Every structure is written in C-alpha cells, then in structure tokens.
Amino acid sequence: MSFIKEYIRTVYRAVSSLLKGMKLTGYYFTHHKEIITQNYPENRDTLNLPERFRGEVVLTHNEDNEHRCTGCTACELACPNGTIKIITQFDVNEEGKKKKALNTFIYHLELCTMCNLCIVACPTDAIKMAQNFEHSVYDRSKLTKTLNAPGSKLMEGVE
Amino acid sequence: MLSIESITGSIQDFLFANLPGFFAVLVQFALVGIFVISLFAVLGLVLVFMERKVSAYMQIRVGPNRVGFKGTAQTLADTLKLVLKEGLTPIGADKFLFNLAPFVVMIGAMLLMAPIPFARNVQIWDVNIGVLYISAISSIAVIGILMAGWASNNKYSLLGAMRSGAQIVSYELSAGLSIIAIVILSGSLQLSEIIASQENGWWIFKGHVPALIAFVIFIIAVTAETNRAPFDMAEAESELTAGFHTEYSGMRFALFFLAEYVNIFIACAIGATLFLGGWLPFHIGSWTAFNHIMDYIPSSIWFMGKTFFLIFIIMWFRWTFPRLRIDQLLNLEWKYLLPISLINVLIMTIIAILGWHF
Numbered sequence A: 001m002s003f004i005k006e007y008i009r010t011v012y013r014a015v016s017s018l019l020k021g022m023k024l025t026g027y028y029f030t031h032h033k034e035i036i037t038q039n040y041p042e043n044r045d046t047l048n049l050p051e052r053f054r055g056e057v058v059l060t061h062n063e064d065n066e067h068r069c070t071g072c073t074a075c076e077l078a079c080p081n082g083t084i085k086i087i088t089q090f091d092v093n094e095e096g097k098k099k100k101a102l103n104t105f106i107y108h109l110e111l112c113t114m115c116n117l118c119i120v121a122c123p124t125d126a127i128k129m130a131q132n133f134e135h136s137v138y139d140r141s142k143l144t145k146t147l148n149a150p151g152s153k154l155m156e157g158v159e
Numbered sequence B: 001m002l003s004i005e006s007i008t009g010s011i012q013d014f015l016f017a018n019l020p021g022f023f024a025v026l027v028q029f030a031l032v033g034i035f036v037i038s039l040f041a042v043l044g045l046v047l048v049f050m051e052r053k054v055s056a057y058m059q060i061r062v063g064p065n066r067v068g069f070k071g072t073a074q075t076l077a078d079t080l081k082l083v084l085k086e087g088l089t090p091i092g093a094d095k096f097l098f099n100l101a102p103f104v105v106m107i108g109a110m111l112l113m114a115p116i117p118f119a120r121n122v123q124i125w126d127v128n129i130g131v132l133y134i135s136a137i138s139s140i141a142v143i144g145i146l147m148a149g150w151a152s153n154n155k156y157s158l159l160g161a162m163r164s165g166a167q168i169v170s171y172e173l174s175a176g177l178s179i180i181a182i183v184i185l186s187g188s189l190q191l192s193e194i195i196a197s198q199e200n201g202w203w204i205f206k207g208h209v210p211a212l213i214a215f216v217i218f219i220i221a222v223t224a225e226t227n228r229a230p231f232d233m234a235e236a237e238s239e240l241t242a243g244f245h246t247e248y249s250g251m252r253f254a255l256f257f258l259a260e261y262v263n264i265f266i267a268c269a270i271g272a273t274l275f276l277g278g279w280l281p282f283h284i285g286s287w288t289a290f291n292h293i294m295d296y297i298p299s300s301i302w303f304m305g306k307t308f309f310l311i312f313i314i315m316w317f318r319w320t321f322p323r324l325r326i327d328q329l330l331n332l333e334w335k336y337l338l339p340i341s342l343i344n345v346l347i348m349t350i351i352a353i354l355g356w357h358f
Helices: A002-030 A074-078 A117-121 B004-018 B021-058 B074-084 B095-111 B130-137 B140-151 B155-186 B191-196 B208-225 B250-275 B288-296 B299-318 B326-354
Strands: A056-059 A084-092 A098-108 A127-130 A144-146
Touching: A002 B021, A002 B299, A056 A098, A074 A084, A074 A117, A117 A127, B004 B021, B021 B074, B021 B095, B021 B250, B021 B299, B074 B250, B095 B140, B095 B250, B130 B155, B130 B191, B140 B155, B140 B250, B155 B191, B155 B208, B155 B250, B155 B326, B191 B250, B208 B250, B208 B299, B208 B326, B250 B299
Parallel strands: none
Antiparallel strands: A056 A127, A084 A098, A098 A144
16 A cells, blocks of 8 residues: 555645745735836836846046056956957066056957956956946947056055 | 627527528628637737736736836737738648648637637537537647648657647546546536536535546646646747747747637636636525625626636746656656546546535
C-alpha cells in the first residue's frame, strides 16, 4: 500500500505548491501598489530610477573643476570593446620630474554596453555610472564624448 | 422585463408574421450567423485585452494603457495592424492546406457555439445530444492544427503540431470523463436539461467531493485542450518559435489567435453550464429574500459572470504555473488525471444510483 500513499502524497505536494504560487500572483493582482513599472514620459520630472541603474559613464568633477583621474588607463584596459580611449601627457612638476597625467578622456557611448567593468577597475574612483538614459541624437559623432571638462585638473592628493 | 429571450421571441414572431416560413427560417439563419461572427470579434477583442491586463497585474506591470481610454482600444489597433499586414504563404508550403487550416480551426470553434445556452431559453440549437456534440466537435481543432503544422513545411511547425495532437488526444479522455460524471448525475445529454436539473443547486455543490474533483480535472483538461500555458506545447515560444503557426502572418495568424481565445470562452462556458448552473442565479436553500434579489439579476449576466470567472482562473493558471515538458505533460494525464477521473466516475455512479446527491 505504500505506493498508493506515495502517489497521494505526490498529488498533495503538487497541488499545495501550485496553490502557493497562485496565492502570490493573486496578491499581486489585487495589490496594485506593488507595481514597479512607471509611466515614463509623463513622470519624467519625478522619475525614480533604482540606485544601481547604469546609464552612461561620467567623470566626476568637484566645484573647483577638479577630477580624480590620474590617467592610469586601467579603465581602457578593462573595457571589453574599446569604448574608452585615454590620451595622456607628461606634466613636469616643480622638482623637474615628469609625471603622467590625463589629457583627454574619450568615451564612445555608441560602443558602450554599460557592463560596469571600467568603474570596477578604476583605482581612484574617478568615474561612475550616471542615471541619464536619454541618449538619442541625430548624428552618431555626437555620441563620442570627451568626459574631462575643459581646463580641469587633477584633484590634490590623488595618486 | 426586457430580456434576450423576449427580444429573440419578438424577432421570431415578426419574421413568421411577415414572411413565408421557409424565408423566415433563412433570415433567422443569417441573423444567427451575424450574431456568432460578431460575438467572435467582440470576444477576441475583449479576451485579448483581459489577458494582457491580467498578465500585467500578475507580473507587477501596468499593461496596455495608451490607446483609447486606459488602453481599451489596444486590441482593436492590433487587429487593424494584422489586417493590414501581408498574408505570406511560404514557397515550400502546401498552399491549399496552408490556407485552409486557419478556417478549419475557426469553423471548429464556431460550430461549438451552437449548443451553448447564453441565457434563459437563448440557445442557437438545443440539440438533445449537446454534450456528445461538444466533445465530438472540439476534436476537430486538432485536425486544423495538424494541417497547419504539416502544410507549413517547417520542422518547428510540424513538431508543434505533433505535440499538440498527442496532447489534445490524451487530454480529451479526462475532459470527457469529467463531463460524464455530470451526465451521470443529471441523466441527460441535453444542455438545457442539465441546467434544469440544477434548479435547486449547482452540481458542484450537490455532487459532493467527486463533483469538485471532476470540476478541477475538467479545468486542467480544457486548459490543455486549448493549448494554453502551462500546457502550451503546441506553441512553445521558447523552443519552437511559435509551433504550428510559425509560418502564418497577417489575417490568417489573427484567425488562429482568435480561435484560441474563442475556444477558451467556449470551454469555460461549457464548464459553467455543467458545473456552475449556466444561466441559473445563485440560490441558498431557504433564504427567500436573498434568492429573490439574485433572481433580479438577468440570466445572461449570470452566464457571462460565471464564464468570465472561469476564464480568469485559466488566465491565473497561465501566468502562475511553470510550463511542463512534453513527457511530464503526458505523465500528468496518463498517470494522474486519467486514473483519478476513472475512479471519480465510479464513485459518481455509486452516488447517483444510491441517490446520495441532493
């Protein structure tokens, strides 16, 4: 008789697990406050994106127009599809020593897959992912961006 | 009181008073045809919209909400798009069968409309073997599906059609057996008499636990017979792109799509008629005041309410349950549903013979 017992137990387990699933979807069906999608163009001003949303790479500048990029090209090496190109220059400091520094941070948005590897690779936390996702333009060349602001320089104390 | 019964009655009186009998019947045929086709169109639009909204809310989304008032015109716009699209026939396809298949599926669904009682005394054809007619005609759909799969000359289509054949043939057994349980109780194959036998209580309440089991098995089996998820082996988007209608486009695809939803409606209407009392209002024993209030709701609303309740349950299944593999699908039928429904029919027969039901 044990196989009949097992048979009935299988049926019971299956039915109860299916009912558990139906309870959850029934809860979502009746509780509309749980809805996570948003009416995008209407709520453009109050858009509430998740913290980890990845829209584009930006180089952060502080109010004195200083960034934290040392031009080490770790992000360029980390990038799997050649999105980032860093042009460096050699600055001569007071002691007469040559030091590598950032000249231009070129970012090809049209190639970027928002994989976040460059942000992980950056040793000085110079770049981060911004939440802007409205990237459409009429000319592809506009998607190639220079991230460092004109006249910006390296923040004091960042090595 | 204005009811569908009085409207159809007055139309019949008007026709027979003004036309010779033969022409009056012809005009009635035409009217019924128009009624069925327009019911098809309306059902397609309403059910597709309902499905999209139900699925959206169950997946914590909003669903269609742009076209028309709160998205209600979305399905109309989709249909318009499908009508305007090119109906392509592949070069390698068997052209005649390829073009015939959607109509076979559609006509199968259309024929099933005939014995359904929509309201009190409103029935296109009160055939005395209504239940047999339904289970016979509902098997025609599989011919259309196999035809579509074979004629498409596409491996995915053929695989989907073969799976669908295996599935429908096996699930018809338990659907039939659960219908037989009710036929045993009511002692008639005529749908109007089955409803009349539920005057003092629906079979799902009067038939004790076996009726409940029969009802559950019926719902599972019709979900499988209409090829809906979790039993959508015929369509199997993830494996077979779209199964038997991979090669179909434009209006012929729309016909398959429409037939699927109309089949759901019909299956649920039959379920409501057999188990939930069709157009009969809900009565509780001797609560005369309550029963009187229930009587004031028109019978067509009772029928539609019950049918849409069952449709909602089937949609709930679709958007909750994981899909079955083809072997699991056949296991479920042959190892679980069929033995259970056979035993169920036996118990039901004993109950009916000994008169234990209310």
